[in-house]
Amino acid sequence: AQSVTQLGSHVSVSEGALVLLRCNYSSSVPPYLFWYVQYPNQGLQLLLKYTTGATLVKGINGFEAEFKKSETSFHLTKPSAHMSDAAEYFCALYNFNKFYFGSGTKLNVKP
Amino acid sequence: SAVISQKPSRDICQRGTSLTIQCQVDSQVTMMFWYRQQPGQSLTLIATANQGSEATYESGFVIDKFPISRPNLTFSTLTVSNMSPEDSSIYLCSVGGRGGAPSSYNEQFFGPGTRLTVL
Numbered sequence: 653a654q655s656v657t658q659l660g661s662h663v664s665v666s667e668g669a670l671v672l673l674r675c676n677y678s679s680s681v682p683p684y685l686f687w688y689v690q691y692p693n694q695g696l697q698l699l700l701k702y703t704t705g706a707t708l709v710k711g712i713n714g715f716e717a718e719f720k721k722s723e724t725s726f727h728l729t730k731p732s733a734h735m736s737d738a739a740e741y742f743c744a745l746y747n748f749n750k751f752y753f754g755s756g757t758k759l760n761v762k763p
Numbered sequence: 764s765a766v767i768s769q770k771p772s773r774d775i776c777q778r779g780t781s782l783t784i785q786c787q788v789d790s791q792v793t794m795m796f797w798y799r800q801q802p803g804q805s806l807t808l809i810a811t812a813n814q815g816s817e818a819t820y821e822s823g824f825v826i827d828k829f830p831i832s833r834p835n836l837t838f839s840t841l842t843v844s845n846m847s848p849e850d851s852s853i854y855l856c857s858v859g860g861r862g863g864a865p866s867s868y869n870e871q872f873f874g875p876g877t878r879l880t881v882l
Contacts, residue, residue, distance in 0.1 A: 688873075695767075695855060696806075696873040742805060749794070751871070753806045 654679050656745050658754035666762045671715075671730040673757050675743030678724065684746040685726040687717055690756075691739045699741070702726065713737070733761045765790055765858055767874035775880045776846055783842045784877045786856030791836035793859070797829070800853040800876070809854075812839050846881045853878050 659674040677683055684703045688696040700711025707719040713736075717728045726743060738761045743754040766789040776782050786795065794813055798806040809829055812818040818831040832840045843850050856874040 686871075693875075693878075695875040696857075698871070746871075749811070750808060751796075751806075755805045 654683075654745055654747050654750075654752045656743050656752050656754035658741075658743050658757050660757055661755065662758045662760065664760040664762060665733045667735055668732050671728070671733045671737065671759065673728040673741050673743075673759065675717075675726045675728065675754060676724050677726060677743075677745050679745055679747055681747055685717075685719060686744040686746065686751075687711065687715070687726075687728050688742045688744060689739045690742065696742065699728070733759075735761050735763065737761055765792065765872040767856060767858060767872055769854075769856055769874040769877050771877060772875065773878035773880075775882060778847050778881055780846055781842055781844045782846065782879060783840050784854055784856075784879075786839045786841070786858075786874055788837045788858050793836070795833060795839045796857045796859070797831065797839075797841045798855040798857065800855060802851070806855065809841070843879065846879075848881045851879055851881045 655678045657676045665671055686701045687699040689699050690696050699715050700709045700717055702709045702719045710716045715728055715730045717726050719726050738759055740756050740758045742756050745752045768787045770785045774782055796811055797809040799809055800806050808821050809824045810818045810820045810831055812831045812833040814833050814836050828844050830842045853876040855876045857871060859871045
């Protein structure tokens with residue numbers, strides 16, 4: 653069965669601090685993994701994706717994620733949070749022509 | 764990237780009525796998907812709509828409640844029928860497989876969504 657678990661529905665960090673959003677997955681086949689961001693009243697925007705190859709993936713806006721097969725994880729990080737990063741983030745897995753989304757993590761950035 | 768528009772962007776409807784949501788893409792795509800995002804929750808796939816075939820519905824969603832049309836490679840509609848307050852959600856269209864190619868994961872884009880409130 654395919655599933656995605658995001659730990660922490662809400663994460664709060666100070667501006668300039670490290671951002672870490674956790675994602676674990678379950679997949680019966682090698683997964684394709686994605687992080688999407690959703691700003692208020694907007695659709696989803698792709699941050700980054702892992703399909704094959706290098707396990708450290710760099711995305712837009714300074715975000716990156718590392719695929720760790722042994723830990724079945726794909727955590728999203730950013731070294732220094734900016735106020736504009738406040739949004740909801742979704743981890744997703746793609747298999748068999750379908751996307752499976754995690755429940756989302758709302759990131760709050762404090763000044 | 765594909766540019767996707769949805770109409771309406773939001774609506775407030777009375778229970779028992781129906782609303783048709785339109786999804787327009789600026790390029791030809793093979794696969795189109797309709798999702799529901801209920802308040803405070805993640806996205807749930809309603810159905811996959813490929814041009815030239817019947818839509819494929821996920822468990823818990825039926826054609827009578829959510830009829831879908833896919834008349835060509837750039838357009839689709841989702842109708843929410845006989846609405847109840849439980850249908851209040853954001854409905855998102857997404858597309859994959861540009862240029863007729865079936866590979867959806869490499870070209871997956873989302874529309875801005877339609878915010879539906881049912882009174």
